[in-house]
Amino acid sequence: RSWWDHVTPALKDPINAVTDAFLADPCPYKINLGVGAYRDDEGKPVVLQCVREAEGKIGGTNFLESTSTAISSKLVEESAKLIYGEDSDVIKEKRFAGIPALSGTGACRIFAEFQKRFYPDSTIYFPDPTWSNHRNIWGDAHVPGRTFHYYHPDSKGLNFVALMDDVKNAPDGSFFLLHPCAHNPTGVDPTDEQWREISSLFKVKNHFPFFDVAYQGFASGDVERDAQAIRIFLEDGHSIGCAQSFAKNLGLYGHRVGCLSNLTRIDCFSILCNDKIQAVAIKSQLKQISNTMYGSPPIHGISLVSKILSNPDIKALWLKEVKVMATRIQRMRATLREALERLRSPLNWQHITNQVGMFCFSGLTRAEVDQLAKEFHIYMTHDGRISMAGVTTKNVDYVARAIHEVTA
């Protein structure tokens, strides 16, 4: 008998499963619409010019020697400015506690652990649907997950009435996970007015909003505009938790080092506090949690992002590049919808352009998704989520024709 006889394979991550099926398909014109990573109009991954420029500036070896507290603090401060606003009082008064985290996933994981430690009997409400890993992350931290209504399959938009009912009916003082922009997987975001109503109700109910910001800039092309939901909550005086990922909007998915598949991408995690003393206490606890999980984070990516966010010229370049990525995706949404309408599809495809960000929650059924893979070599997750970044000028007509054939 071996030590590990009782180990059976873990359930496949739905997105990795799509990638595996795509890679196994020998067809030369196969298309992967599964992965939520930006691709250019040639279908190629992009290294942003702002990253190249920052790389040139952080050269040298001094910073490689240690995890510099100064560099980490800079990242946290710049990330907080990006999300809470450069001129906001919380920045001036240093009323936020933050630490660098291992990408958005790591930021969520640290918060889940922190939540468990200081609210051991609490639960967390996720939108239905949400990013598939949320439930696993909080589950591994032993925080039970529940759901609140979000998406309406008929309108393929927001089920605002049911959402507000669920917020109202949750026990006072509940934790809620919110996507402030470019919701994954639906591409459906509340309007500013709806965010205001949600924020007011959170105030009445004394709920805690935890924002998972994985796509800042991808909804509107403007990182400030995409932070509007958080700014609304900020104005209303909420205590806020925030996980920020730079994987997508800086194209830094792959900053990995070492073994055990440690993600070493750089992100930031922050919590707004009542005062500076509370901020110091919270930060020390967050650091203790991350210390036992992975020690300190790799410094190279942190240096890169700090440089991009703090150097006005490089930051201006980044903002332009985010706009280019978001605009390409918006153009592909319009082109895909037009192509389906030109084919005289009997279905309504308005939601392709109503939804925002990286994803289109197409409404395709599981059987239709399977048929797309089998007959047309087009791959996407079983819930019908299309990663719009995988659609290009060259393949959009083929994708439209295939969708039309399986739905007509």
Ligand code: PLP
């Ligand atoms: N949160 C959401 C909503 C996401 O969609 C993702 C990635 O798909 C993440 C967090 C994690 O991103 P990262 O790659 O930064 O860990």
